[in-house]
Amino acid sequence: MINAIDPYSSLYVPSQRTASKELDKNAFLLLLVTQLKNQNPLEPMENREFIAQLTQFSTLEQITNMTKSIQDFLKLQQGSLQAQAASLIGKHVVVQSNQITVANQRAESIVFDLDERAPVVVRIYDSNGNLVKQATSGVLDAGTHAYVWDARNDAGLPVADGTYTYTVSKITESGEVLIGGVQAGVVESVKFKNNQIYVYVNGKEYPLASVIEISQEV
Template sequence: MTTVNNTSTTDVLASFRHQQEAAGSKSELGKNEFMELMIAQLKNQNPLEPQENGDFIAQLAQFSSLEEMQKLSQNVDNVVGEFRSTQALQASAMVGRTVLAPANFGMLDDSGEITGVVNVPASTGGLKLSIQNESGELLRRIDLGASEAGQKAFRWDGQDADGNVLPPGRYVVVAEASYPEGNEQLDTLVSSNVDSVSLGKGGNITLNLAGMGSIALADVQQIN
């Protein structure tokens, strides 16, 4: 008498997952594992109750979709890799140039000045810029006058209120606008030189600015 092996696809799948977990590998099915399961199912089906053609075609369609998704995923990874390489190449061309980046301080270097812009959220009749040392001591106050909403450029010539030329170093920049409800401190963007570019994990690109540390490429507001 002939004995029929009634092992089901569920049993085969459970066995496969058990082996994968025991081996400490991934438990997701790839196209090879999917095909092995289909073959195992065909080998072990009951000849008296064979699989319906429609079910078999549906499984083939699933296999085809899986293979296409894997190809698509690989293509996307390739495109992302090329995009990151292009970004890194473009970022490297920024070395030696100056950029505008969000900061409330700037480096006074051999150029003898600190430049940048103030983000003005609403029109103001009085916009002022204060220059302080790192201890918070007020060195100079610059009246930028009235300003419309938008960005207002500023320039500090490196001198204190008495006209003395200050030494190179880091200086704090504080912008304030006068409004009917009171004074409001505003955000500033300061110009700085790009010393080098770093490519981190995941393709993240950071710019290393002179005396100002590192910032993400996405935070750069303007390239001069």
């Protein structure tokens, strides 16, 4: 008498495995062999179905490996950026800004750079977005300028202490062009929060991306 031989018995020999929540290569092969052993002989699976499964598994594995590589790269990049940002402490920087503070009825100056001769218009808004003050200059030369606000609104009344936002635009033949404002000072500290990097200049917080010029302390 000749005993029946399982044609798939030599394809896969299970080894001692520890419990895992992930579907790795060995688990996939085990599932594939089990599927072969328990398929309906009258309706066997076609080759293209196996090929499709193998292709899906290969694609999933490649995506998983690529995702891990990207995550590792981002961690290294974040660490490098943090180290570079920390080296800014004590350096003199120029940052893009759109905020000024009023304290004891005195306002900070609004500084801006003009790349050509043109008039400018400065608009100042309160915390609710309401226009508080609008001022239009005559023609200014190219270069750095400052607008000194007297902390009064368009009606001539004093405004409350607090933080205000502003816009600076140059007036050209084709209309107004937003140029924004800048602030300069020494980086006092660097802060990391919510995967973002911030620098503190003159007691204010600015995103690292707002730094447009760096130099030694003056």
